[in-house]
Amino acid sequence: MKKSVLLEIEQLSKSFGGVHAVQNVSFCVRDQEIVAIIGPNGAGKTTLFNIVTGILPPTSGSVLFKGMPVTGKKPYQLAALGITRTFQNLQVFTNMTVIENVMVGMHTRLKTGIFSAGFRLPQVFKEEKQALKQAMACLEQVGIAHLAFEKADILPYGTQRLVEIARAAASQPSLILLDEPMAGLNPQESKKLVDVLLAMRNNGMTFLFVEHDMETVMAIADRVIVLDYGKKIAEGCPEEITQHPDVIKAYLGEEEGASC
Amino acid sequence: MKLDVKRIHTGNAKWSLLFTVLLLGLPLIFSTNNYLLSTLIMVGFYTIVSTGLTLLMGYAGQISLGQAAFYGIGAYTSAYLTAHAGVSSWLAMAAGAAIAAMVALIVGIPAFRLREHYLALATLGFGIIVFTFFKEWKGITGGLNGFFGIPPIQLFGFPLQTDFQFYYLVWIFALIGVLFARNIVRSRVGRALLSIHGSEIAANSLGVNITKYKLQIFMISAVYASVAGSLYAHYVTFINPDLFGIVPSIYFLIMVVIGGTGNVWGGLIGAAVYVCLGELLKEMVPMFIPNAGGEFEIVFFGLLLVIILIYMPNGLSHSLSKVLKRVSSTSRHRKEPILVAENENAGSVGGEH
Amino acid sequence: MDGWSQFVQLLFSGLTVGSIYALVALGFVITYSVTGILNLAQGDFAMLGALLCITFVNSGIPFVIAILLSVVAVMAVGGLFERLAIHPARNSSIATLIIITIGAAFVFRGIAIFIWGTQPYALRPFTGNHSLNVVGAVIQTQNLWAIALSLVSFIALYIFFNKTYIGKAVTACVVNPFAARLMGIEPRKMSLGAVAVSAGLGALAGIVIAPVSGASYDMGVMIGLKAFIAAVIGGLTNAPAAIAGAFIIGILEAFTEGYLSSGYKDAISFGLLLLVLFFMPNGIFAKMSGKRV
Known part of the structure; x- marks a missing residue:
């Protein structure tokens, strides 16, 4: 059974001056899928990611989310629509506790404005209580509920990444974009993160991620998109990709007889 | 483990309450000590300004080197409307606040596209330009000669003129200001502000409209400053542009830094330390250096x-809250570890890291 | 005075003030390029230089030696400031560092009040009270000194940064601190040197302007802020552009004062600052290609 298409990238291109960082890339992400974008350094993965997350505007092409064009929307607008992300270089709010980090993630789900907050209207208290409960549930989902009231900056790197994922999931988005989620993690932490991501997917979450670590890609991706020199050179399930001649060439160069 | 909202904000409600009672009881004991009262009234004005600035700098992490401009806008609006246009002092205060908020919005829209050094410079430039207008717009402000004869503020038809009366007026405003700030901080809005300080890019990706919150909090801080300026004008009845120049802006900044930027009481502590230290220095310095001026x-x-x-x-507020926490925890022999208090480490002053 | 001679008069007064701003602005640019810090105490180096020089001259030290002594002394003050205030806080946020330099400016001003009081002082012109007559405008020789000395400083700095080993090392640190470290250049040591050189430039500016406008404890505030505007207009890391910015500000102010009113002089300079910040945040000489993400 084919699931419905959640995110659709159509003929996306981006050039910086004369450099074509991304050229005519198209692909889609379906509901409850885990899709990986891979490619050698300089293949345009980060640029593509930045366009989808609204940091860069594309030169041409479009991004559709649930059938709606979202090209050029700002990150905070995308978040309201249901796309959130994590960062390769951790962007945990070190000036807050873990639970507060996650509560920031719920921003789009809450309503309190500056005046109702300032006058502490009754619904604010109710909302805070509700938010706290839900944030706790998010932390439980990634297995760090016991650290809820710790300052975020004292946690180990891998745990901070889990905080970021809990935070990105807090608003119950439809799609979470992960920018090199395994970067900087030790094998144990990676394994834990893989389990967390798979569990979240089974609960209905969809992920699109950029990753260098092939082991992870093989372990969790349903589909893999391969970029090279800004172009999509292959797409398929992990097994297909490892056999794909263009992919082998891109990763290993032109040498004959190279194999993985 | 019980899940309770109080666990995120283990504020020291007990200490805050005690402090408030002390503050409001003080004039009853020292009702004849005008020096003490007038000093504390000054602390009150500065508390209002620096509490607003603390929201902007300590929570949202945005620097302002022109806050005295808003203080002046409040003061001159109140002065002009009450002395020359016969408007009620409360209405004039509201008008001042509205003008300050409008100016903050107009300046803020381009200014908050800038960061760090550039934002500091832009707010500094803004402060100097407003100061120049206070100096040169003689028809309204009286120019460098100053503005004389500002009528006292009226409450239900009674003019508030004694220090005793004014003490309560200004401190009720100040405490409401602190409470309002505390409420903002402990909410979705407060977290959004902190997240901007923590990482703009992450805040943005989680749905926080950064520009909107920066502008909102800048406008709020402008209103705080403006209201304090209005009260100040009615209290001293004479104002001149030098009170609202760049040096006062920097003094407000000093108060925020002394008090600490991650605590809503920081503004009050900073204002108190600033005023008291200033008074102390006025006493002490001539003893050691006879011909040194007030400068x-x-x-x-x-x-x-x-x-x-x-x-x-x-x-200081950070250190103080630690001490208070230790006191209350030893006195109660809690078993539960003391959980992190209200965002005590909201970080150093302003800016990105 | 007819229109033409007034124009020339104002132009020269603008060039004089502009060259002072340029010297201080160069200090900003050097400090900012090397340390990443916008030193709001920069103008107060000018004040210290001027007042020190006046004291030396009044105590009978020959003029040239007095100038050198005060420049060196202010450089030492600058170095001390870098070690005591900037270095310990080098890992703080940018806003914190800005505020620290404001605090330092207050300290310098306070020390100046302590030593010299609040009254203004005068310094005699470098070469007597001569003046030239250019199409009816009276140009003091001191104005020419100011312009000439700043030009000499620019050339000297240009040679220093482009031709000498140390200068090139500093430039390397600015361009790529990591590569510089690989080459055995210690960027942090450069920070001390940069602040000291900037302080020296500031001192020179103060000494040069003292015979024209006098010297007092608070003269550094406005000089510093105007130089600041100049540096920002130039884009903060571009020395020639900062110099150009300084002359633009100087001339703009002279003409505002001459043709409009002296009261709005500051508002116009700072209005220009806001315009540049809001609409051309990379400086007016930057190419429009610069992208800010």
């Missing part, structure tokens, strides 16, 4: 600023 105190504030930023970047 000499700036060397102390300069040193204080540098030393606090280097050795105590979270300010």
Whole structure:
């Protein structure tokens, strides 16, 4: 059974001056899928990611989310629509506790404005209580509920990444974009993160991620998109990709007889 | 483990309440000590300004080197409307606040596209331009000669003129200001502000409209300053542009830094330390250096600023809240570890990291 | 005075003030490029230089030696400031560092009040009270000194940064601190040197302007802020552009004062600052290609 298409990238291109960082890339992400974008350094993965997350505007092409064009929307607008992300270089709010980090993630789900907050209207208290409960549930989902009231900056790197994922999931988005989620993690932490991501997917979450670590890609991706020199050179399930001649060439160069 | 909202904000409600009672009881004991009352009234004005600035700098992490401009807008609006246009002092105060908020919005829209150095410079430039208008717009402000004869503020038809009366007026405003700030901080809005300070890119990706919140909090801080300026104008009945120039802006900054930027009481602590230290220096300095003028105190504030930023970047309120927490925890022998208090480490002053 | 001679008069007064701003602005640019810090105490180096020089001259030290002595002394003050205030806080946020330099400016001002009081002082012109007559405008020789000395400083700095080993090392640190470290250049040591050189430039500016406008404890505030505007207009890391910015500000101010009113002089300079910040945040000489993400 084919699931419905959640995110659709159509003929996306981006050039910086004369450099074509991304050229005519198209692909889609379906509901409850885990899709990986891979490619050698300089293949345009980060640029593509930045366009989808609204940091860069594309030169041409479009991004559709649930059938709606979202090209050029700002990150905070995308978040309201249901796309959130994590960062390769951790962007945990070190000036807050873990639970507060996650509560920031719920921003789009809450309503309190500056005046109702300032006058502490009754619904604010109710909302805070509700938010706290839900944030706790998010932390439980990634297995760090016991650290809820710790300052975020004292946690180990891998745990901070889990905080970021809990935070990105807090608003119950439809799609979470992960920018090199395994970067900087030790094998144990990676394994834990893989389990967390798979569990979240089974609960209905969809992920699109950029990753260098092939082991992870093989372990969790349903589909893999391969970029090279800004172009999509292959797409398929992990097994297909490892056999794909263009992919082998891109990763290993032109040498004959190279194999993985 | 019980899940309770109080666990995120283990504020020291008990201490805050005790402090408030003390503050409001003080004039009943020292009702004849006008020196004490007038000093504390000044602390009150500055508390209002620096509490607003703390929201902007300590929570949202945005620097403003032109806050005295809003203080002046409030003061001159109140002065002009009550003295020359016969408007009620409360209406004039509201008008001042509205003008300050509008100016903050107009300046803020382009200014908050800038960061760090550039934002600091833009707010500094804004402060100097407004100061120039106070000086040169003689028809309204009286120019460098100052503005005389500002009528007293009226409450239900009674003019508030004694220090005793004014003390309550200004401190009710100040405490409401602190409470309002505390409420903002402990909410979705407060977290959004902190997240902007923590990482703009992450805040943005989680749905926080950064520009909107920066502008909102800048406008709020402008209203705080403006209301304080209105009250001040009615209290001293004479104002001149030098009170609202760039040096006062920097003094407000000093108060925020001394008090600490991650605590809503920081503004009050900073204002109190600033005023008291200033008074102390006025007494002490002539004893040691007979011919030094009042300007000499700036060397102390300069040193204080540098030393606090280097050795105590979270300010006095941070250290104080630690001490208070230790006191209350030992007195109650709690078993439960004391959980992190209200965002005590909201970080050093302003800016990105 | 007819229109033309007034124009020339104002132009020269603008060039004089502009060259002072340029010297201080260069200090900003050097400090900012090397340390990443916008030193708001920069103008106060000018004040210290001027007042020190006046004291030396009044105590009978020959003029040239007095100038050198005060420049060196202010450089030492600058170095001390870098070690005591900037270095210990080098890892703080940018806003914290800005505020620290404001605090330092207050300290310098306070010390100046302590030593010299609040009254203004005068310094005699470098070469007597001569003046030239250019199409009816009276140009003091001191104005020419100011312009000439700043030009000499620019050339000297240009040679220093482009031709000498140390200068090139500093430039390397600015361009790529990591690569510089690999080459055995220690960027942090450069920070001390940069602040000291900037302080020296500031001192020179103060000494040069003292015979024209006098010297007092608070003269550094406005000089510093105007130089600041100049540096920002130039884009903060571009020395020639900062110099150009300084002359633009100087001339703009002279003409505002001459043709409009002296009261709005500051508002116009700072209005220009806001315009540049809001609409051309990379400086007016930057190419429009610069992208800010």
